[in-house]
Amino acid sequence: MNLRENDTTIILEKTNNFNIEQILECGQCFRFEKLGDMHYKIIAFGRVLYIKQENDTIIMYPCTAEDYENIWRSYFDMDRDYDEIIRRISQNDSIMQSACEYAKGIRILAQQPYECLLSFIISQNNNIPRIKGIISRMSEKYGVDLGEGYAFPTLEQLNAATEEDLFGLRMGFRAKYIRDCLDRLTAKEVDIENTDRLTAEELLSELTKIKGVGQKVAECTMLFSMGKREVFPTDVWVKRVMEQLYFNGEETDIKTIHSFARDKWGELAGYAQQYLFYYARTLKIGTDKEKTK
């Protein structure tokens, strides 16, 4: 992979396993806007980034070499060998081979834990377009104006909001959960910054102290912002695709799915999960209007 640059644009050439549409639309983050085919606007780390992809060439702007090295390189997980991951999780597994072939451009982003946690609290029993809307309204009202968008509000900024204020953003019953989360982070009852030394199990019990945070929200937060690649968040789509393809159409439960995934994919289960999620949701696998492609 070569890298060229000028003042405000970064161009990456010959990238592998990078598809900006799949990366953004696979349900791991919510602060992006589609501008055109393979052309997106992202807000993260208090910045607006435009990104356009043509085959294996990626253009990012405005972006200095320093921005790329300090922020976006790790955000897009550029130093990971995804060929190797796909090889390992799909060996002797024709189902995972299909999912990886379909979604081979996915990368698991390294988001900020605080933003990720709040976003996935909002995500519960909710759909992606509406989740994006709620987070967008929250950012417009409480976040910093970046000129071409609003930053995700900091803990200090959001602390100005009462539960009623949050409810006014049309997040519904999740308002009390967000308020509880903010309170516990402010009181430092829950620490989401220094998590590298904690196991996924330890982090699960830490995060689930927060009201409205159960296993699923905790696992998404761990996978998408804390580098815990072994967790296997299991939502309705993952459950569906697992039941249909791995459990022969039989109904099963989360526990069974988790131990199956841990045995089969081990420390790479998070990647397997994300390929399956995109595969299942995009093709509507396991529903009556399932797409055949």
Added chain:
DNA sequence: GCCCAGGTATAAA
């Protein structure tokens, strides 16, 4: 109008 959405808290059995 109905069903569903990257679930969880709470009550009841």
Added chain:
DNA sequence: TTTATACATGGG
């Protein structure tokens, strides 16, 4: 311990 239900909102 497991199972049932409420929860706010809006897209399809």
